Amino acid sequence: MQDLSPTKLSHLDETGSAQMVDVSSKSVTVREAIATGQVTMKKSTFIQIEEGNAPKGDVLGTAKIAGIMAAKQTSSLIPLCHPLPLTKIEVIITPDDNLCGYHIQARVKTEGKTGVEMEALTAVSVTALTLYDMAKAMEKTITIEAIKLVSKTGGKSSL
Amino acid sequence: MQDLSPTKLSHLDETGSAQMVDVSSKSVTVREAIATGQVTMKKSTFIQIEEGNAPKGDVLGTAKIAGIMAAKQTSSLIPLCHPLPLTKIEVIITPDDNLCGYHIQARVKTEGKTGVEMEALTAVSVTALTLYDMAKAMEKTITIEAIKLVSKTGGKSSL
Amino acid sequence: MQDLSPTKLSHLDETGSAQMVDVSSKSVTVREAIATGQVTMKKSTFIQIEEGNAPKGDVLGTAKIAGIMAAKQTSSLIPLCHPLPLTKIEVIITPDDNLCGYHIQARVKTEGKTGVEMEALTAVSVTALTLYDMAKAMEKTITIEAIKLVSKTGGKSSL
Amino acid sequence: MQDLSPTKLSHLDETGSAQMVDVSSKSVTVREAIATGQVTMKKSTFIQIEEGNAPKGDVLGTAKIAGIMAAKQTSSLIPLCHPLPLTKIEVIITPDDNLCGYHIQARVKTEGKTGVEMEALTAVSVTALTLYDMAKAMEKTITIEAIKLVSKTGGKSSL
Amino acid sequence: MQDLSPTKLSHLDETGSAQMVDVSSKSVTVREAIATGQVTMKKSTFIQIEEGNAPKGDVLGTAKIAGIMAAKQTSSLIPLCHPLPLTKIEVIITPDDNLCGYHIQARVKTEGKTGVEMEALTAVSVTALTLYDMAKAMEKTITIEAIKLVSKTGGKSSL
Amino acid sequence: MQDLSPTKLSHLDETGSAQMVDVSSKSVTVREAIATGQVTMKKSTFIQIEEGNAPKGDVLGTAKIAGIMAAKQTSSLIPLCHPLPLTKIEVIITPDDNLCGYHIQARVKTEGKTGVEMEALTAVSVTALTLYDMAKAMEKTITIEAIKLVSKTGGKSSL
Numbered sequence: 001m002q003d004l005s006p007t008k009l010s011h012l013d014e015t016g017s018a019q020m021v022d023v024s025s026k027s028v029t030v031r032e033a034i035a036t037g038q039v040t041m042k043k044s045t046f047i048q049i050e051e052g053n054a055p056k057g058d059v060l061g062t063a064k065i066a067g068i069m070a071a072k073q074t075s076s077l078i079p080l081c082h083p084l085p086l087t088k089i090e091v092i093i094t095p096d097d098n099l100c101g102y103h104i105q106a107r108v109k110t111e112g113k114t115g116v117e118m119e120a121l122t123a124v125s126v127t128a129l130t131l132y133d134m135a136k137a138m139e140k141t142i143t144i145e146a147i148k149l150v151s152k153t154g155g156k157s158s159l
Numbered sequence: 160m161q162d163l164s165p166t167k168l169s170h171l172d173e174t175g176s177a178q179m180v181d182v183s184s185k186s187v188t189v190r191e192a193i194a195t196g197q198v199t200m201k202k203s204t205f206i207q208i209e210e211g212n213a214p215k216g217d218v219l220g221t222a223k224i225a226g227i228m229a230a231k232q233t234s235s236l237i238p239l240c241h242p243l244p245l246t247k248i249e250v251i252i253t254p255d256d257n258l259c260g261y262h263i264q265a266r267v268k269t270e271g272k273t274g275v276e277m278e279a280l281t282a283v284s285v286t287a288l289t290l291y292d293m294a295k296a297m298e299k300t301i302t303i304e305a306i307k308l309v310s311k312t313g314g315k316s317s318l
Numbered sequence: 319m320q321d322l323s324p325t326k327l328s329h330l331d332e333t334g335s336a337q338m339v340d341v342s343s344k345s346v347t348v349r350e351a352i353a354t355g356q357v358t359m360k361k362s363t364f365i366q367i368e369e370g371n372a373p374k375g376d377v378l379g380t381a382k383i384a385g386i387m388a389a390k391q392t393s394s395l396i397p398l399c400h401p402l403p404l405t406k407i408e409v410i411i412t413p414d415d416n417l418c419g420y421h422i423q424a425r426v427k428t429e430g431k432t433g434v435e436m437e438a439l440t441a442v443s444v445t446a447l448t449l450y451d452m453a454k455a456m457e458k459t460i461t462i463e464a465i466k467l468v469s470k471t472g473g474k475s476s477l
Numbered sequence: 478m479q480d481l482s483p484t485k486l487s488h489l490d491e492t493g494s495a496q497m498v499d500v501s502s503k504s505v506t507v508r509e510a511i512a513t514g515q516v517t518m519k520k521s522t523f524i525q526i527e528e529g530n531a532p533k534g535d536v537l538g539t540a541k542i543a544g545i546m547a548a549k550q551t552s553s554l555i556p557l558c559h560p561l562p563l564t565k566i567e568v569i570i571t572p573d574d575n576l577c578g579y580h581i582q583a584r585v586k587t588e589g590k591t592g593v594e595m596e597a598l599t600a601v602s603v604t605a606l607t608l609y610d611m612a613k614a615m616e617k618t619i620t621i622e623a624i625k626l627v628s629k630t631g632g633k634s635s636l
Numbered sequence: 637m638q639d640l641s642p643t644k645l646s647h648l649d650e651t652g653s654a655q656m657v658d659v660s661s662k663s664v665t666v667r668e669a670i671a672t673g674q675v676t677m678k679k680s681t682f683i684q685i686e687e688g689n690a691p692k693g694d695v696l697g698t699a700k701i702a703g704i705m706a707a708k709q710t711s712s713l714i715p716l717c718h719p720l721p722l723t724k725i726e727v728i729i730t731p732d733d734n735l736c737g738y739h740i741q742a743r744v745k746t747e748g749k750t751g752v753e754m755e756a757l758t759a760v761s762v763t764a765l766t767l768y769d770m771a772k773a774m775e776k777t778i779t780i781e782a783i784k785l786v787s788k789t790g791g792k793s794s795l
Numbered sequence: 796m797q798d799l800s801p802t803k804l805s806h807l808d809e810t811g812s813a814q815m816v817d818v819s820s821k822s823v824t825v826r827e828a829i830a831t832g833q834v835t836m837k838k839s840t841f842i843q844i845e846e847g848n849a850p851k852g853d854v855l856g857t858a859k860i861a862g863i864m865a866a867k868q869t870s871s872l873i874p875l876c877h878p879l880p881l882t883k884i885e886v887i888i889t890p891d892d893n894l895c896g897y898h899i900q901a902r903v904k905t906e907g908k909t910g911v912e913m914e915a916l917t918a919v920s921v922t923a924l925t926l927y928d929m930a931k932a933m934e935k936t937i938t939i940e941a942i943k944l945v946s947k948t949g950g951k952s953s954l
Contacts, residue, residue: 777943
């Protein structure tokens with residue numbers, strides 16, 4: 001049976017409401033996280049992007065830039081995220097004929113006191129949203145799928 | 160057979176690269192968009208959130224606030240989005256036992272010259288990311304799924 | 319006896335949680351708000367500022383610029399504030415020997431669908447915080463006082 | 478008699494105007510600051526908030542999130558503040574029947590080269606502004622009072 | 637002889653300090669501004685960029701995106717600029733063998749109460765800065781030149 | 796003959812597109828960069844500013860504050876810049892009768908893993924843009940010139 005007992009509730013204040021947890025005593029190490037996601041669409045939209053004919057121009061280049069820039073805004077977007085000095089942000093977009101869409105992978109590194117999962121996930125999300133925006137004049141049924149963490153190293157808990 | 164001929168390429172400059180399209184001549188109307196998405200997790204994580212025992216505190220309340228605030232940052236995050244005076248942002252999070260997770264719906268309105276699909280999709284995405292952040296100490300396999308537009312009214316093309 | 323019955327609960331969604339209220343149907347009018355506040359300090363600090371000898375330089379000029387710029391960030395700072403096209407922001411700082419400190423007044427105008435009280439109050443607050451920052455090397459007991467709305471015109475309810 | 482001679486004018490350039498002081502040679506230590514403030518209102522407004530009937534929804538939860546997020550924006554809001562990697566942000570709001578209002582306390586930590594007084598004061602201010610915003614449909618005479626530093630540790634000068 | 641009498645001092649408050657001028661009574665019209673600038677470099681750097689071999693990747697594509705995004709941040713960067721709903725932002729970068737560098741042109745439109753000169757100039761500046769950043773590993777003597785307004789239409793004064 | 800062989804292409808991913816380079820293994824040192832630029836104008840405009848009669852108020856003070864604040868936004872504006880904890884930002888504006896305009900110098904320091912050239916150049920650019928904005932009601936032919944790096948210390952490559 002599942003153990004539902006709470007893990008250490010370090011983020012809870014007396015009243016149960018949200019607080020940004022204290023990471024002062026955590027050690028500064030190189031930490032890395034990799035997240036992935038997918039954007040799926042109609043074949044016609046996919047072909048138009050692959051042929052470089054998308055109405056808004058360079059879909060994948062614009063989406064990558066947006067994802068990289070968004071990673072740097074993570075602590076402004078996610079209320080309880082700690083601001084961190086990111087040392088690397090890489091976004092890779094890979095077309096997939098079978099998926100009829102794109103795989104997005106973001107890899108983020110820091111040398112800091114807490115991990116960069118949210119930065120990698122935010123980079124994937126905003127890359128996907130921008131890909132959507134660049135393609136939405138062609139189709140209104142594009143879907144963003146399967147955003148998740150695939151790797152995490154450098155802290156106490158790995159994946 | 161599918162028609163792959165490009166739709167009107169209003170966003171392309173001479174060199175094919177990305178530009179923010181001119182909406183000056185579009186009419187100002189009330190425009191609304193609704194987007195949805197899902198966050199799925201292990202049963203133990205879901206129960207812990209539902210019982211109000213998540214380590215970082217009020218998961219759903221924090222996620223909603225983050226989604227609403229993110230909608231207002233859409234044109235800063237998505238390179239070719241037009242800044243718009245949003246008149247309403249609503250985020251609803253609904254638990255689903257069968258899904259073992261949450262449905263997120265964002266409804267955004269403007270009275271402007273272009274639609275608010277990206278604002279609704281951004282609200283859903285950041286609500287999901289924040290829900291993830293609030294729960295990630297409990298589980299590293301949470302997944303964000305099925306972010307898509309479900310309704311769009313007020314412009315030339317509806318959904 | 320006081321009437322504690324709630325005013326119109328237009329901001330409440332079904333679950334009682336926070337939402338950005340719909341102002342789509344409100345009319346666009348010129349709206350203005352004036353807010354005030356005070357910063358009080360030791361006589362020595364006050365004299366040093368008045369003589370232009372504050373360690374960080376031009377205290378009042380820097381504080382005014384900060385207040386004006388902050389008014390434009392109001393909808394990013396206050397979760398449920400609507401973004402508005404501000405048409406005027408004025409910050410006035412007046413020294414007061416008796417107070418041993420400064421009166422701050424911010425006047426903000428828009429031509430929009432909702433009022434600018436929060437923009438005026440935010441301008442006063444950040445002007446006060448910056449004044450504090452510019453003077454804090456001289457004294458650690460500076461206090462920000464009495465931030466409130468003094469006038470509001472152009473919407474349905476005035477003050 | 479008071480000594481009005483200026484303290485060390487490290488922030489002054491040749492022309493007397495504002496500059497962001499050089500902290501390169503200061504040591505990296507754990508630094509903490511605690512600031513407080515108050516928001517006062519009519520009894521009817523206070524009761525309506527306490528009973529959970531405020532028109533805009535969860536007043537205190539929303540205000541806390543806003544305060545935490547604002548602390549992370551301090552160096553963007555206050556012109557001469559140094560950007561710092563905050564390691565903890567905690568906002569506590571306590572109701573006070575006698576005050577007819579709320580006490581706000583913010584505690585901020587960093588491991589950096591300069592203190593976090595302004596971050597704590599900014600967190601208090603924006604928590605107070607958001608509380609105001611969430612309650613302003615009920616009353617236009619809410620007042621923000623007594624924002625000040627109550628504790629500062631970790632640097633050369635303590636309080 | 638030059639007439640040095642001041643033009644209408646609408647931006648001055650009583651104390652001569654900076655204020656964001658009131659544009660409430662100005663009419664909403666379509667306004668456009670075009671600004672230009674140049675980035676000059678060594679022949680070797682120019683060739684490396686033109687051949688697509690710059691170390692940081694797609695120099696011109698990244699610079700254009702950055703310029704477009706910066707135009708939307710103008711009122712956050714320039715203290716007394718009014719926030720405006722931009723309806724078009726176009727950045728064109730043209731290589732020039734003789735110049736040994738690039739011409740940048742930004743065209744910005746709004747339908748608002750004041751002009752978009754600063755938005756166009758900001759787009760040019762940040763496009764140039766990004767081009768610099770993308771190329772700076774190759775050379776430290778790149779120079780940004782001749783940023784100026786070349787056209788302005790739609791308001792009272794044209795160029 | 797010039798060597799056009801590419802320098803180390805550390806910023807390139809497999810597909811040649813832009814990525815934020817990994818600086819994790821670079822050492823944390825005190826790094827400083829100095830950049831300069833000019834703003835030139837008509838004699839009448841220059842005199843009006845020098846006499847303190849510019850329509851928008853304190854031109855040079857406002858421009859300096861804007862430049863300092865912009866340096867802190869560099870990593871948000873320039874897509875592939877790393878966020879850095881700046882330890883000093885100094886902006887100096889010097890009038891020059893012969894130039895009929897102003898020299899701007901920005902000096903920025905960090906203790907980090909990569910240099911602050913872009914921060915110094917961004918500070919100069921936004922100082923110049925703000926000076927332009929403060930003076931543009933007097934003249935539409937103001938020009939921003941000669942923005943370049945003049946010194947860089949603390950990293951592997953100096954200038």
